Amino acid sequence: GMSSGLAMLVTAVLAFRQRSRDRLAPVLLFSALGLFGFVSWMGKVVVHTNLEPLNITVHMLGALALVGGTVVAIVRVRNRTGVTVPATVGSGARWLLGAVLVLALVQIILGTQVREQIDHLGNTSDDCCRDTWISQLTGIFTVHRFTAWALCMLGLAAFLALGAGDKLPSHFNRLRWAVLILLGMEYAAGVVLTRWALPAAVQPVHMMLAAVLFGVLVALAAGSRRRPLPLRASAPADTLPADSPP
Ligand code: HEM
The missing domain is CATH 1.20.1280 (Monooxygenase)
Structure with a gap:
């Protein structure tokens, strides 16, 4: 610290x-x-x-x-x-990226609430019978699992939309791939937690991956800007005489 x-x-x-x-x-x-x-x-x-x-x-x-x-x-x-240079992306991709960022934040808050319930179950049972905790979780856990799926789908859509536009700077493209990989790892860690009675070692992994995912999404949002309007972008070229050298 x-x-x-x-x-x-x-x-x-x-x-x-x-x-x-x-x-x-x-x-x-x-x-x-x-x-x-x-x-x-x-x-x-x-x-x-x-x-x-x-x-x-x-x-x-x-x-x-x-x-x-x-x-x-x-x-x-x-x-x-x-x-580095900022990536220029279409406004659709920017919107999707913003939506993924907001949904990831919601998902992290939901996950933290699930964790609060887990800690409560641990405290009240004196750490006994870990394998029964998942079945005692309330509705928020169901929401967390559904939102996880929605987040993965939205993340995939943002990944594809970002890749469909102009050629991206390589650092930005690496971050774009990182979102996909992190989402997959995060989902897998969640499934492991649920199936195998919350292995203690996977708890911090699930949390860390969420924090890294958030950081990468912020980096993508901060490192991109909207493609300028086509009209403005093409204006200087239009003013060149047709026979001027390139
Ligand atoms: C894909 C996006 C996901 C994100 C961003 C996410 C995020 C989080 C976060 C931040 C926590 C709180 C961790 C803590 O404070 O220690 C959490 C807890 C939890 N999540 Fe997820 N999660 C995701 C997917 C899933 C999935 C797919 C499942 C189950 C199938 C799942 C099951 C759980 C469980 C069981 C907990 C409580 C774990 C604990 O005691 O640490 N999560 N999640």
């Missing part, structure tokens, strides 16, 4: 010193640092209040905002310093 906090502080200070290149990056990074303090403190509250429901969800959302803000800052700086 200490070392990641320090690394974030150094990054934020460096971004502040380079603020003439990008004004938003230091704001994002200092906000992320503030969130880092809040999320760490919330983590302590979560443990002290014996995993009180809601606290886990607030803790999770704080952590995701931290990841999101930092990823946006990284993508902006990389694009502004020429390390």
